[in-house]
Amino acid sequence: MHELSITQSIVDAIVERMGDRRISAVRIEIGALSGVVADSVRFCFEIVAEETTLAGARLDIDEPPGLGRCRCCATEFEVADPILLCPDCGSADVLVLAGRDLRIKSVEVTSACAPPVGAPTTAERG
Amino acid sequence: MCATCGCSDDGGARVIDPSRDHEHNHNHEHGEAQLHDPSGEHHEHDPGAGRDRADADRTVLLEQRVLAHNDSIAARNRTWLGDLDILAVNLMSSPGSGKTTLLERTIRALGGESPVSVIEGDQETVFDAERIRATGCRVVQVNTGAGCHLDAAMLDRALRALDPPASSTVFVENVGNLVCPALFDLGEALRVVIMSVTEGADKPLKYPHMFRAADLVLLNKIDLLPYLDFDVDAFRAYLGQVNQEAELLQLSATRGDGAEDWYAWLRARAGSLV
Numbered sequence: 001m002h003e004l005s006i007t008q009s010i011v012d013a014i015v016e017r018m019g020d021r022r023i024s025a026v027r028i029e030i031g032a033l034s035g036v037v038a039d040s041v042r043f044c045f046e047i048v049a050e051e052t053t054l055a056g057a058r059l060d061i062d063e064p065p066g067l068g069r070c071r072c073c074a075t076e077f078e079v080a081d082p083i084l085l086c087p088d089c090g091s092a093d094v095l096v097l098a099g100r101d102l103r104i105k106s107v108e109v110t111s112a113c114a115p116p117v118g119a120p121t122t123a124e125r126g
Numbered sequence: 127m128c129a130t131c132g133c134s135d136d137g138g139a140r141v142i143d144p145s146r147d148h149e150h151n152h153n154h155e156h157g158e159a160q161l162h163d164p165s166g167e168h169h170e171h172d173p174g175a176g177r178d179r180a181d182a183d184r185t186v187l188l189e190q191r192v193l194a195h196n197d198s199i200a201a202r203n204r205t206w207l208g209d210l211d212i213l214a215v216n217l218m219s220s221p222g223s224g225k226t227t228l229l230e231r232t233i234r235a236l237g238g239e240s241p242v243s244v245i246e247g248d249q250e251t252v253f254d255a256e257r258i259r260a261t262g263c264r265v266v267q268v269n270t271g272a273g274c275h276l277d278a279a280m281l282d283r284a285l286r287a288l289d290p291p292a293s294s295t296v297f298v299e300n301v302g303n304l305v306c307p308a309l310f311d312l313g314e315a316l317r318v319v320i321m322s323v324t325e326g327a328d329k330p331l332k333y334p335h336m337f338r339a340a341d342l343v344l345l346n347k348i349d350l351l352p353y354l355d356f357d358v359d360a361f362r363a364y365l366g367q368v369n370q371e372a373e374l375l376q377l378s379a380t381r382g383d384g385a386e387d388w389y390a391w392l393r394a395r396a397g398s399l400v
Contacts, residue, residue: 002275002306009192017188024183028192035309035335082334083367092367102192108183 003040025058025108033066033099066099199278203313210292213396219320221302228379241294275306304333322347327361334368349378
């Protein structure tokens with residue numbers, strides 16, 4: 001279950017980059033060949049984000065397909081799983097062009113600073 | 127968490143040196159393994175940010191690799207190891223494939239040629255470290271607790287505790303798991319996946335990420351082949367489907383068949399082994 005530590009890395013990296021700004025949404029990219037299961041990251045995210053500036057944030061996951069190029073016949077094709085076979089010539093000598101990435105794309109921040117947990121709130125000035 | 131003896135109750139990874147008396151007198155210095163943030167990025171608060179849009183969200187592009195932090199520590203480990211001419215070999219496999227037995231044999235065969243030391247990774251216990259220590263080899267144990275793999279920060283701490291000599295070989299026995307360790311660069315020079323013939327020839331297709339990560343695949347327990355219907359040619363073909371570059375060697379870590387090929391493979395890559 002490496003998705004738990006992957007998710008922890010995502011939350012840690014965002015907290016590090018964004019400081020105490022409150023995060024309302026996170027967009028990440030999990031390539032089809034990255035070895036990470038998007039549903040497992042979704043499962044872990046809520047738990048890991050709890051009691052951080054990401055608590056309650058929406059998680060959007062882009063899952064770009066894998067793209068390969070056959071080194072024998074130069075055919076480019078979409079790769080659905082990590083077993084790489086050229087659909088044209090059947091060669092397994094395939095260069096992966098895309099689909100391995102695991103990236104934090106962007107976050108949405110609420111521009112007001114997040115108050116410390118439990119801090120008293122005051123009515124907004126009109 | 128004490129980085130030297132690993133005393134901890136927090137459920138995190140612990141680095142244990144079995145050669146030391148594990149009393150908690152803590153006379154060594156603490157804090158030495160605190161990891162410096164390598165990203166070097168600053169988080170200046172933007173005081174003017176959206177002041178007149180207090181409730182409006184805005185998007186901040188980060189475009190950052192998720193494993194950037196791990197990979198930067200791994201790069202630092204790799205530089206440190208390279209500067210000292212230390213060959214680090216990451217051994218990965220499912221539990222029970224024979225990693226520790228192979229290491230015991232390898233240490234006995236090569237330990238006389240140049241210094242060899244070992245970092246053992248397991249969720250719990252120092253059993254494997256004790257087996258390695260019995261060969262006379264320097265060893266530290268990393269217990270990952272709930273963790274299912276070693277990461278670069280754990281290797282960093284383990285290397286500090288191990289303190290391997292220059293021009294030597296460090297074997298890293300990863301946590302027995304054919305899935306998770308494949309994703310985490312430790313800073314090693316070589317990745318060796320061990321697979322035993324009792325596991326089934328289709329494992330490269332079932333666990334493609336692990337077999338794709340390998341520089342070398344060792345097919346272990348070949349002394350059992352007469353009693354199994356393991357198809358070596360099929361295994362070789364499946365491996366080729368996920369990794370065209372990896373070499374495949376066959377051996378028996380308990381009996382020693384094929385072990386010389388493994389030693390020759392190591393010698394060809396370690397300047398310190400002759």
